Amino acid sequence: MKSQILYIIVRVEVESKTDCLMETVAEIEGETNYSFESTENVKVLETELLATGFNYP
Numbered sequence: 668m669k670s671q672i673l674y675i676i677v678r679v680e681v682e683s684k685t686d687c688l689m690e691t692v693a694e695i696e697g698e699t700n701y702s703f704e705s706t707e708n709v710k711v712l713e714t715e716l717l718a719t720g721f722n723y724p
Contacts, residue, residue, distance in 0.1 A: 688721075
């Protein structure tokens with residue numbers, strides 16, 4: 668089997684009580700659960716949450 672890297676992009680809109688965007692991102696990174704399960708033909712080896720944020724006016 669060959670190793671491949673997939674980038675899966677998910678957009679999440681939130682309401683936040685934090686003081687700034689970076690606090691919101693840090694909380695999501697630290698406390699959000701997510702999982703990608705292996706299939707018969709694809710074995711998930713590793714996942715990593717890559718979070719960033721954008722302020723909208």
